[in-house]
Amino acid sequence: MTGNLHAGALLLAAAPIGRPEDASPRLREALSAAPVVAAEDTRRLRRLAGDLGVAVTGRIVSYYDQNEASRATELLAELLAGRDVLVITDAGMPGVSDPGYRLVREAVAHDVRVTVLPGPSAVTTALVVSGLPTDRFCFEGFPPRKAGERSRRFAALADEPRTMVFFEAPHRLAATLEALAEAFGADRPAAVCRELTKTYEEIRRAPLGALAEWAADGVRGEITLVVGGAPEPAGLSDPADLAAAVADRVAAGTPRKEAITAVAKENGVPKRVVYDAVVAAK
Known part of the structure; x- marks a missing residue:
């Protein structure tokens, strides 16, 4: 796919998650050059631009959770008209728990070039x-x-x-x-x-x-x-051993259903696996 040669480019720009000095030279350049800047919070964008000593000359529009769907249509129209659009959130990468996904999806569907300005991520x-x-x-x-x-x-x-x-x-x-x-x-x-x-x-x-x-x-x-993720099961796994463990509990007076639940929990295996082992052992 060669892309829509008449469309602008969608640029997803990662913003510093804390210190403005973590911004890259590429972010400074992109902010000053983009014809359209879609910002999650326009006030924070202007504050960041001031901290970076950058003059944003393009049109700034708000792009946040509540208006993401409608604004994506507007921004896609800008792209199809041949204008580049830069998307920036309050911090981190657009589209990661922040607006961006819908616009990327629409841009891809219309063969618009999408690129990323990498940077900080929480x-x-x-x-x-x-x-x-x-x-x-x-x-x-x-x-x-x-x-x-x-x-x-x-x-x-x-x-x-x-x-x-x-x-x-x-x-x-x-x-x-x-x-x-x-x-x-x-x-x-x-x-x-x-x-x-x-x-x-x-x-x-x-x-x-x-x-x-x-x-x-x-x-x-x-x-x-x-x-941390769940630890690897360290208990019994062989069906015959699982069935024997249930049998020991039943012999000690535990109802079979409770015994199956207890053995499954202790060994980190689904109850269905233990039940099948018990049935097969009969």
């Missing part, structure tokens, strides 16, 4: 400083705000083997850590990364239970949370 910054495994990880964004939805989300992630990265608002951090400790176990290792790259940066590494107790007194600042 996700990878927190990951590498957490002290947790980095070879495999997943980004889960912001957890649900409602307690029930949050608990269900974490229950679904309890067996995730990869390191997990979350964003969270400081006033919800304690509740989130408590819910994580309940779903994953209080001993699961984690790290709360607060105010990354800023003057008062703090990295607190501890089990989830201890972090929940610490956060109960209140936490301020931008938060990125990194949680």
Whole structure:
């Protein structure tokens, strides 16, 4: 695919997550040259431009969660008319828990060239400083705000083997850590990364239970949370051994259904696997 030769280019620009001096020379150049700049917060954009000593000469438009869908249509029209559009969020990379995805999708569908101005990311910054495994990880964004939805989300992630990265608002951090400790176990290792790259940066590494107790007194600042993945099961796996373990519990007076549940939990295997092992052993 050669691309739409008459269209402008969509540039996704990563913004500093803390210190303005982390901005690259390419960001300075792009901000000064782009005909259209779509900013999550236009006031913060102007403040960043001032800190960088850059004059933004292009048209500045707001582009945030509440107007993302309608604004994407407008920005696509600018691109199709041959004008380059630069998208920048408050911090980090557009499209990562920030506006950007819808416009990229539309641009790709219309054969518009999409390129990235790489730079800071709270996700990878927190990951590498957490002290947790980095070879495999997943980004889960912001957890649900409602307690029930949050608990269900974490229950679904309890067996995730990869390191997990979350964003969270400081006033919800304690509740989130408590819910994580309940779903994953209080001993699961984690790290709360607060105010990354800023003057008062703090990295607190501890089990989830201890972090929940610490956060109960209140936490301020931008938060990125990194949680270790589920450990590899260390229990029984052979069907004959699982069936024997259930049989031992039943012989001791435990109802078979409860025995199957207990053996499955202790050995980190699905209940269905244990049930099938019991049936096959008959």
